[in-house]
Amino acid sequence: DAKTTQPNSMESNEEEPVHLPCNHSTISGTDYIHWYRQLPSQGPEYVIHGLTSNVNNRMASLAIAEDRKSSTLILHRATLRDAAVYYCILTRAGNQFYFGTGTSLTVIP
Amino acid sequence: DVKVTQSSRYLVKRTGEKVFLECVQDMDHENMFWYRQDPGLGLRLIYFSYDVKMKEKGDIPEGYSVSREKKERFSLILESASTNQTSMYLCASSPRTALRSYEQYFGPGTRLTVT
Numbered sequence: 001d002a003k004t005t006q007p008n009s010m011e012s013n014e015e016e017p018v019h020l021p022c023n024h025s026t027i028s029g030t031d032y033i034h035w036y037r038q039l040p041s042q043g044p045e046y047v048i049h050g051l052t053s054n055v056n057n058r059m060a061s062l063a064i065a066e067d068r069k070s071s072t073l074i075l076h077r078a079t080l081r082d083a084a085v086y087y088c089i090l091t092r093a094g095n096q097f098y099f100g101t102g103t104s105l106t107v108i109p
Numbered sequence: 110d111v112k113v114t115q116s117s118r119y120l121v122k123r124t125g126e127k128v129f130l131e132c133v134q135d136m137d138h139e140n141m142f143w144y145r146q147d148p149g150l151g152l153r154l155i156y157f158s159y160d161v162k163m164k165e166k167g168d169i170p171e172g173y174s175v176s177r178e179k180k181e182r183f184s185l186i187l188e189s190a191s192t193n194q195t196s197m198y199l200c201a202s203s204p205r206t207a208l209r210s211y212e213q214y215f216g217p218g219t220r221l222t223v224t
Binding site for chain 2: 098
């Protein structure tokens, strides 16, 4: 199974950068790395994804290790609205996602 | 604006009842998914569908069935609800693509309580 390992929880001060780590040592060559987040009382929402190279979008950056066995989601300036559970996900054959339990991010004002 | 809607936000049913959870997407997506979310277990895939009238079992299909008669609608059915099916149910959709780089769009969830 293409599983990921994330810390259960992390804290960050408001307006500081946040680095959310993810280990995926069993990743296969064609698996994409996706990040989703889930705000309280909402369904998950897409944040970013990548394959081998680092990726940037308006929400975050994704840094992927050279051996692809780990990745880091970077929020450049955390806001209170970024408090959520962040899921690191690998795709699997048949277009399935394995979500895991994610990292609960607390942003401290 | 893309949208996935679920028929109810909150639902309370009795043990043994037949329960229907409806999901509708307006993005013309081929793929649709049903997950359940429980504390400490994250999201687990129940069933998914690649196309109309097609379905595939996910990780935890026992006690559930699904129906996809129209492209935009994917229904989850609990034939005889049990208390261990009390959970948050999330529906998602995504476009079909040869690359595994697509985004899944989620509905707001249905919190089902079986008493």
